[in-house]
Amino acid sequence: MSTRHAARVEAPPSGPHLLAVGGGKGGVGKTLLVANLAAALAQAGRRVVAIDTDLEGANLHTVLGVPVPRASLADFVAKRESDLRKLLVDTPIPGLRLIAGTHGHLGSPQPRSFRRVALLGELRKLPADHVLVDLGAGTHPSVMDYFLVGDDGILVLTPEPTSVENAYSFLRAAFYRRLRLAMTSESARTLVHQAMDQGNQRGIRTPLDLLREVRSIAPEEGERFANAVQSFRPRIVVNAARSAEDVRLGFAVRSVCKKYFGIDADYVGYVNHDEAVTHAIRQRRPVVVTHPNSDAAVYLVRIARKLLDASRRRGPRPPSARAHAGPVHARRPTA
């Protein structure tokens, strides 16, 4: 049910550039990345909204130097407020506003699927050039939906086995969810669903096995499958890198994406382990603001610039220019 609704909200191609930052594991630097990319984009003169969807462990407001706000996304989830724009609060950084994720419902913090669809639609109406979405940990369907409807999805990982494992779980969840959305027939969707069970009886072990199965039942679904795979371009960021070997991890993960999932992931950069980051968090400000000359800040600004270039290359958002921006499926999940 929710999946089909999610597919529908992807249709309106106007509004802000939507960038989701996830990573499966908690504590890998999702919030750090969102706060700093948002600040860097705002410093570059863009109108930016950062939104904390981690209603169970919200702290984006703290990293941005905003005292615990009264209004939060939780008000939207609980239907106390239906207009996201009314939940915007200013941050100390000019051009950057926040929708906090504080005081979520302790029992059921995640929005139900209908509310989620409304929320995903509302994100596109925010008065901004970029909306950066800070995702919670794990692979809950709501987390995956934010990741998949975004124009860009960043996967953050650190050079630790636990983080790398969770990053792959996250990628796998996103990959199969996206494929299931792309399938039109019930039989193909069932097949994808079966493949998501990693101990399935049909012997589908890899995405390649699945593609062959899908193709064998319906060639046109096979083509949709291939298109969905091709247009899925997650971006990779390695955080807390301490050595050249850590930096290489991004290339290695990229290679696995290609050789296992068949997807072209883009390694957009890394952020080195830097004391300046710790100092900045204590000052409750993004490191690109407090220590603009630190290595971490230099790398973060580079990533921001790269994302900005990529969003420009895809073409400006006004309808008049959209015709030149290439096929819709190249920019958006599910063609």
Next chain:
Amino acid sequence: MRGFDEIDHYEALEVPRDASPAEIERAYRMLLATYGTDSLATYSMFGEEESASMRDRIEAAYRVLSDADLRRTYDAAQATDGAPAEAAAEEEPVVLAPLAEAALAKPLVETRAREAPAFERIADEDAADESAWDGARLRRARLQRGIEIDDLASATKITPAYLRFLEEERFDDLPAVVYVRGFIASYARYLGLDAQHVARSYAARYEEHRRAKPKGRLLGRR
């Protein structure tokens, strides 16, 4: 999306068809580490058996592509018998399977005329940056490519100590400018940067430092 046995040597090494021998060498080393035993990036995705067959595939590709003669023969054979998937897709657009696979094989965004190997694409931003090449920027560029000082030393025949001095801009410990210029050019070339431009930029900083000091090398020394 194809099995190991269905991809060609270039796809196996993740390099473009016009990759230089140096690019092939670097791609090979990177992939061997990626699919090596106990590799952080792959142990949770591939079993030992799969990793081993991946390594075999990479080795096989490297054996051919690293040898100029074998590579030429391979390219010629590919050009004649049906290999190029793009051609197949153009001739028979109704056949779904090759079309889909050809689409997968092609990069989504074709902005550059020549696509750098995947693991070097991160370097593109270096070219766009207009600022001067100082030691810190060189170090960042090196780390960004995942290159250790020792790799660089064995490739350029510059001692690790000098490489560190270059990065730390310990100008007083470095030899005369002609040597430094040569060092930086080798360093930059190995990273795939514009060697002449980088060397000129760095040498200017070095000379400026020399000029700022009292005349006479002996007096200038610490």
